Amino acid sequence: MIHPLRGMKDLTFEDGKLFVHIVTTAIKIAKRYGYSYIETPILEATALFKRSVGDSSDIVSKEMYRFEDKGGNDVCMRPEGTAGVVRAFVHAKLDRQPIKQKFYYYGPMFRYERPQKGRLREFHQFGCESFGEASVYEDFTIITMISQIFHELGIGFNLQINSLGCPTCMPPYKETLVNFLIEIKNDLCEDCNRRIETNPIRVLDCKNQICQSLLVNSTKLINNLCEGCDTDFKKLTKLLDNAGITYKVDTNLVRGLDYYNKTAFEFVSNKIGSQSAIAGGGRYDKLVEFLDGKPTPAVGFAIGIERIMELVQMPEASREGIYLGAMTEDAVEKLFPIATAKRKETKVTVEYNAKGFKSHMKGADKVNARYVVLIGEDELKSGRVWVKDLESKEEKTVKVEVF
RNA sequence: GUGGACGUAGUUCAGUUGGUAGAGCACCUGUUUGUGGCACAGGUUGUCGCGGGUUCGAGCCCCGUCGUCCACCCCA
Numbered sequence: 001m002i003h004p005l006r007g008m009k010d011l012t013f014e015d016g017k018l019f020v021h022i023v024t025t026a027i028k029i030a031k032r033y034g035y036s037y038i039e040t041p042i043l044e045a046t047a048l049f050k051r052s053v054g055d056s057s058d059i060v061s062k063e064m065y066r067f068e069d070k071g072g073n074d075v076c077m078r079p080e081g082t083a084g085v086v087r088a089f090v091h092a093k094l095d096r097q098p099i100k101q102k103f104y105y106y107g108p109m110f111r112y113e114r115p116q117k118g119r120l121r122e123f124h125q126f127g128c129e130s131f132g133e134a135s136v137y138e139d140f141t142i143i144t145m146i147s148q149i150f151h152e153l154g155i156g157f158n159l160q161i162n163s164l165g166c167p168t169c170m171p172p173y174k175e176t177l178v179n180f181l182i183e184i185k186n187d188l189c190e191d192c193n194r195r196i197e198t199n200p201i202r203v204l205d206c207k208n209q210i211c212q213s214l215l216v217n218s219t220k221l222i223n224n225l226c227e228g229c230d231t232d233f234k235k236l237t238k239l240l241d242n243a244g245i246t247y248k249v250d251t252n253l254v255r256g257l258d259y260y261n262k263t264a265f266e267f268v269s270n271k272i273g274s275q276s277a278i279a280g281g282g283r284y285d286k287l288v289e290f291l292d293g294k295p296t297p298a299v300g301f302a303i304g305i306e307r308i309m310e311l312v313q314m315p316e317a318s319r320e321g322i323y324l325g326a327m328t329e330d331a332v333e334k335l336f337p338i339a340t341a342k343r344k345e346t347k348v349t350v351e352y353n354a355k356g357f358k359s360h361m362k363g364a365d366k367v368n369a370r371y372v373v374l375i376g377e378d379e380l381k382s383g384r385v386w387v388k389d390l391e392s393k394e395e396k397t398v399k400v401e402v403f
Numbered sequence: 404g405u406g407g408a409c410g411u412a413g414u415u416c417a418g419u420u421g422g423u424a425g426a427g428c429a430c431c432u433g434u435u436u437g438u439g440g441c442a443c444a445g446g447u448u449g450u451c452g453c454g455g456g457u458u459c460g461a462g463c464c465c466c467g468u469c470g471u472c473c474a475c476c477c478c479a
Contacts, residue, residue, distance in 0.1 A: 003452090006470070058477050062404080080479085113477070114404075115470095125479060191476070207475085257478090266479090277479055304479030327437075361439040376437070390439070 007121025054258025
């Protein structure tokens with residue numbers, strides 16, 4: 001038997017239904033906010049992710065499915081969705097149009113990680129990207145949209161927000177932080193020492209108790225924002241307050257991908273183990289420029305579909321469609337014209353084997369059919385079918401033509 | 404990449420100091436030769452993850468390998 005590769009999963013039956021339910025619900029809401037579908041390739045030039053996600057992230061430095069294709073190109077399976085969407089946006093020259101563009105997407109992402117609960121090597125994200133809107137109102141709207149999606153799916157969450165500043169206030173802050181970190185370097189954990197070089201902001205996020213105790217006195221970016229960033233962040237918190245969306249300002253919240261600035265947020269669940277982030281996103285005003293487009297502000301997010309799957313309750317399925325069966329071999333082929341006609345309007349299950357009455361009843365119950373339609377010897381002779389509504393329990397025998 | 408736990412029927416799991424594999428659920432059949440969900444009775448189901456080793460004998464012990472899970476790391 002050939003097994004799926006490590007960290008890759010087949011979705012069948014209940015899981016498959018749940019997946020579709022999540023995606024269709026998210027799409028329904030996204031459309032209401034003016035998003036339209038975009039599909040981008042799974043395979044992209046490696047350079048795309050190096051330039052957007054950034055070398056400092058583990059995603060790029062060690063988790064990509066990267067290889068040389070037959071044409072000698074350095075390519076990668078996409079580890080996340082935003083880079084491809086931005087690339088497509090620039091490639092279609094949408095950055096030269098004054099219209100604001102909003103896209104939603106969903107599909108597989110690939111990261112070569114050690115699998116664990118809520119962390120697969122091939123996983124699926126639903127995401128949205130909004131281009132051309134610099135206003136913090138859009139950040140607020142996107143957060144509102146995600147909470148609406150989660151509400152619709154019946155998922156509880158905690159929202160954490162932070163501001164990562166902009167090119168005006170972030171670099172000087174980073175410098176003072178690095179200086180501070182170098183002083184306490186010897187007491188920080190091994191990982192943090194590495195982070196000072198690669199991505200010092202991440203040190204703030206370290207889960208090591210000793211590191212955290214040393215960082216209590218570190219200056220926070222949130223207190224060192226430039227005027228523009230500061231007023232926007234205050235606006236955002238006020239908008240969320242007024243909308244009744246509860247959140248926590250987490251000054252240690254850093255997005256893992258390099259392209260984020262200003263608003264950063266994460267939706268977290270405490271019910272799914274250590275991989276608790278169920279959605280994450282923020283503003284990335286410099287990314288379009290980074291990928292050779294005209295400067296275009298943008299905000300976006302992604303939801304981890306597998307991570308929310310165990311949190312979502314499927315709405316109860318009601319009885320639907322028709323179960324067709326024959327109780328004598330001669331009647332089996334009479335079922336097909338009926339099935340074809342009825343399939344124009346509803347779901348039809350046809351049992352090809354002639355079998356006993358009770359078996360058919362059980363079979364109909366199992367596929368959750370609303371109606372059982374059977375042809376036995378009597379019905380065959382009289383050109384009728386026997387019909388029972390499994391909900392109201394009413395039954396009747398009618399001419400095939402009228403049914 | 405690091406540390407730890409685990410892998411037995413479709414599924415959830417039991418399996419004693421090594422002696423040729425079991426339960427619930429599910430499934431099939433019957434009780435009811437034409438009335439589903441319930442009940443009762445009977446029945447089917449296994450490369451014990453895979454490969455090697457120790458042993459008269461391995462589900463159990465040893466080594467390897469693949470996979471799953473948990474934590475770190477990372478992130479959705």
